[in-house]
Amino acid sequence: MALSMGEKIKVILNRRNMTITQLASALDTSRQNLSNKFTRDNFSEQELRQIAKALNCEFIGSFKMLDTDEIV
Numbered sequence: 001m002a003l004s005m006g007e008k009i010k011v012i013l014n015r016r017n018m019t020i021t022q023l024a025s026a027l028d029t030s031r032q033n034l035s036n037k038f039t040r041d042n043f044s045e046q047e048l049r050q051i052a053k054a055l056n057c058e059f060i061g062s063f064k065m066l067d068t069d070e071i072v
Contacts, residue, residue, distance in 0.1 A: 005048065012055050015026040026054040 003011070013023060025035040027050055037043055043051070045061055052059035063072045 005043055006041045009051060012057060016055055023051065023054060026057045027051065
């Protein structure tokens with residue numbers, strides 16, 4: 001079973017020994033706002049890139065067209 005984006009972020013938070021509150025602070029947002037995004041699993045690509053930067057990670061979000069192998 002695939003993890004949701006929120007679950008993936010929580011795994012990294014755990015590995016980084018960070019809390020959602022600390023991540024929210026690094027993103028200059030409220031804990032409640034970030035918690036709501038986790039609940040809805042509603043993150044824009046820009047937000048995911050900011051989260052990745054705050055977690056010292058690289059976000060790779062793309063589609064690979066199976067007929068042409070083109071990555072978009």
